[in-house]
Amino acid sequence: MSHPFLDRFKLFGDADAVVFGNTTTSYRDLIEVVEDWRAYLTANGVGRGDVVTLEGASSLQTCAGLLALIDRGALVIPLTTLPDAKRAEFLEVAEAETTISIDDAGDRHLARTGRRAGHELYGRLREAGRAGLVLFSSGTTGRSKASVLDFEKVLARYGEPSRPNRILSFLNLDHIGGVNTLLHTFSQGGAIVTVADRSAESVFATVARHRVEILPTTPTFLNMVLISGVLDRFPPQSLKLITYGTEPMPLRTLERLKKELPDVRFKQTYGLSELGILPTRSKSDDTLWLKLGNTNGFEYKIVDDVLWVRSDMAMLGYLNAPAPFDEEGFFNTQDVVETDGEYLRILGRRSEIINVGGEKVYPTEVENVLLQVPNVAEATVSGHPSPVTGMVVRATLLLAEEEDEATVLRRVRRHCKERLEAFKVPLIIEISADDLHSDRFKKIRSAR
Template sequence: MMVHAQYQSLAEALSERTDKRLFLALPDGRRWSYASLLGEVQERQRLLEQWNVKPGHRVALKLEDSAEFILWFLALLSADHIVVPVDPQAPSSDLERTLSRTGSVWLLDEGQMPRLLADPEGRSSLNQGGLILLTSGSTGDPKPVGLPWHSLWHTAGQVVRAHQLRPQDIGFSPLPLFHINGLVVGVLSAIRAGSTLIAPGRFHASDFWEVTDAFDATWINAVPALIGVLAGRPERPRHPSRIRFMRSASAPLSAALRRTAESLFQIPIVETYGMTEASSQITANPLPQQGLRSGTVGIPWGIELRIVNKKSEPLEAGKRGYVEIRGPGVIDPDWGPNRWAAASMTDGWYRTGDVGRVDSEGYLYLIGRSRDVINRGGEKVFPREVEEWLLACPDVGEAVVLGEPHAVLGEEPVAYVAPVPGKHLSEEGLKAWAEHGLAKFKRPTAFVIMPHLPRGSTGKVLKNALRRRQSPS
């Protein structure tokens, strides 16, 4: 296993993987061994030299085919280019905004050669390969995050450690490759472990378990939205005992959905916590056989984590406060486009924007985003607590609680909910459910019932889209 191996570059790491074991496979039958991977990467690097794409240049990668995306991603990253992953289905206005905010010099899309977007001499180069991505923008304007190669490689190694990935593992990662999870947890962790990756690039519910069974997958890289869709369908894995775990990341996983999914799939679900600014994973629950806990996102892996007050003073175990992190995978304000992050740093500690507590054994329990906390006449309402209760209702499939302005109280909680497919919701029924399990000040004053909640490509609810809706009367 390569977890503890130290390499000066991704090119050096790839050169060590020259055996015939399977690296990448797609449902359409295409396959690449580790030996053939190196040749594919080197051929693409020769093309980059011909096109005069130099190390340090920022190259936007916009490819629909997941295999081509992965091969070009590795070719660029291992030649010290800066990769800017782009949603291949993004509308032109979003594409232009991404290219502008990331300072991209080249655009590599479905054409025969990349398009020059700007004078390379007018854009600063960086001292090693890496990524520049935009944050999800689910709660605010997306920000560019630059992550050097060593941060990505370090975090991929911690994914391998946390999940005990081995060369014989076969990971199924149907998540988008233009986000940090698919690239680090999916692609780079497979290389670090010397294992196999199944990466269709898109989630297809209809054949999900068919593909999982066909490749004998041993673990699944998922998000709560994907888990919820699968739980609502009749298909089930034929051989669940082969699947060691299903990993959940990118958004909170409700206790109700986790219990339902584990019962239906007969597969342990391992909840994790991460963010783009930390190169993906921050915490993860140890594997089930080591004692999986409920309600926690696990312990830190290869990263320091603490809970602090508003002055960044550490709090004792069990106290609720702000989550701060520090370590090799965490955003560096002095690298790439990261100057904006300096405002969230204190002595190298980055404030994530999340509120939580850590127990005496180091397990992190998230309560919500600090900006989402609702101040209702002096009473603090944490939306996640209210959402968990609403999601415990058998007829509620999705729930998000936001603060709405109130002339007297300042804010009041409003719930946006969607039913389980085939079920019916009413405001009267939801109010009765809230009265049954929530203190009066925590109960939503209104319920907006929708067919489904708007979500981004990572499965996160787009809260800004909900805030732009007309406030309930």
Template sequence: MPVNWLSEIIARGKEVALVEGADRVMFAWLANEIELQTESLRQHKVSAGDPVILNSDFSVAGIVTLLALSCLKAIAIPIVNLRKELIPVLKSECGARFLITPSQDGRIESLGASGDHELYGTLRQRNASGLVLLSSGSTGKPKAILHDFDRLLQTRKKAGAHNHVTVLLFLLFDHIGGLNTLIKTLLSGGTAVIPGARHPDAICATIEAQRVNVLPTSPTFLNLVLLSGAYTRHDLSSLRLVTYGTEPMPEELLGRLRATFPKIRFVQTFGTSETGIARTRGSRSASTLFKIDSDSQEFRICNGELQLRSSNQFIGYLNSSEASVTEDGWFRTGDAAELTDDGYIRLRGRLKEVINAGGEKVIPLELETILLGHPEVADCVVYGMPNAITGQAVWVDVLPKGPMNKSELQRSIHQFLVERVPRFKIPSRVTLVDHIQMSDRFKKKRVRL
């Protein structure tokens, strides 16, 4: 018999649960494997409340192990491409006691005695499983974010079933968006497809081969699909919905996507590692505006910053202060935002990326949207660099559509912008590049160290 409500729901599924390469895993098989892995973990002395490093990206074995850890009420720390030097940090800051690498025959390695963390007591009092997510750490060391994993799972259980859909697991296994996609798909009886690689041709080929209906991804990756022409080499007619998040969508790019894929609906999603993924509703597919339409999340905008409060809010940071949470329990997202007259949210970018040029504020996303309207600009990234006179200067890296030398491009961009923006927003330096720098989560890198 299934060990708890999670495997009971999974066992009810009638369709294919997971697709990985040529393997197609049925729900009944998945439920049985979760039970077998739960027992294997017990035999290896993994107990409720034990923090366990799960070194894996999406894979059938990785998913089975994650859900087995939940059944066991252990604390999963999923990490894609674990670096060896991170293990001692995870032992000291997260109390990690075991390491599992599912691709290596599911070997369970004991890390020896590790210190405990006081926040784990909250999970034990609730008899709940845990989840630790590491922030990207783009401006410092990653924060270890502790969640009640049972609560995240229960939220998706309450969401109820919907028509069967096939969803591509594009976002990573250690990303709140990727895990949200997995849980939502499995608990609603859908099919989750694991990609073999995450470059435009590989993703488009997988959509064609598996007749994928839903693609959760980022604006930066969608632009890569356009620039590569991969969509012209594969049949994407099964794709009905593209959800985009992790970073704001430039309106000019959304226009390009809508013109290229007129039959696909595009929806802005929003969430953070600390508060989970909110259900959103857009004003229309051609707009980047959205509302948070969720009983479990509420929002407010204070001094131009979007703040969230969620019933799924994280328990706390294992290795950092709670400075990002207000005294009345609101999480400061760090996202610059504004509210339209009809109640929709417009994201303007990250507050830490705002450029202060001689006292004038420049929002990189807004300038990028304008630059994408230039006929010779395929993509660009705007960022601030230190300047002895103005404090910061506006710089931009530009990926041109065709051959163009630097002086021609600089002159063309200056002429294009001078009629569209105030002078302080015109970049003092334009750099031609053959690719735009992005993170391993397919977000543009606007912060230069």
């Protein structure tokens, strides 16, 4: 191996590196799998600067494939299994030249697209001889944007080995959180535990079976865990830390989690595909206030209640949109925050704020109240157009148990009227049997 990040694997020897299903692979064996990938890339003419997709669920092969593509100096587009139309869109936007997919059996399938990527951002990476990473946003509030990062800058944030842990890879490699989990774990000589099925049952069965110590996930998934009752069936005795991010956490959900898991520490994280994962410190386990690190290559400022961040590993830009950096290099996160001294509380994306006759409504505030209503398991709040006030509040609810809809609506309205200002009370309330989240376990909000 030639890349310094990969060379450190030799230090870890027979320590567990990847757990997938019932198979555990050591670092010594992982090196051999990466070497096999290097030979595969050479045999198929994949070279430095080539734009290559890596498609498949988290597994030993996808982990090793990503490492080999980094070592090769390729420009990598990690993707999960997508609908044909969405995949075609992503390949076109990213100007993918080669696709490599990994099936459920771990077999690789390589194909050429016939394209030649000529985007200016790719040219900069090729000229510098550096590997690149292309990540697509979730697109929950619009068209997905493709950010291009310098992989060497991403790798530079991982220090020398100090504390190896067994970490579950919940977020896939098409997400900055999934990439961070993988690289952080490997940098420390820890074990990455992957799961093919991200249901609450499967995840916590895996935590129990493989003695997982750290679970990085989302508030939406953690709420699903509470609904499922899985903690009674698979007590996570090995679990030390749960980190959560990608969306605001309802305080009600955090309070219930602390009650169910009193021995587990909870930490709020903050990161974006465009910037990487920032250092954070929660004020306490039972609060949503956190401190962002103004060190280690990250700085922030607040302008008109919106968070702007400058990062050493910030993306070079978008492939398909203007990049919202100011002249000082700060990125507009679009996240509205409130402050308490050196601590921040993230209220949500500016685009998700509901304007009711000139009054601002933050969806998470209303969702937190809705989750207090008996039999409401999940709640998603968004805006609905109104000819009178511009917008009104709409709530979509998922029930824990089947119940007469009229009875539920009366209880919800009464509860909200007692706890919220009139303009914040949902005027439209819908009961849904469908999931209220994306495949990244993040709430989907859209005005309609």
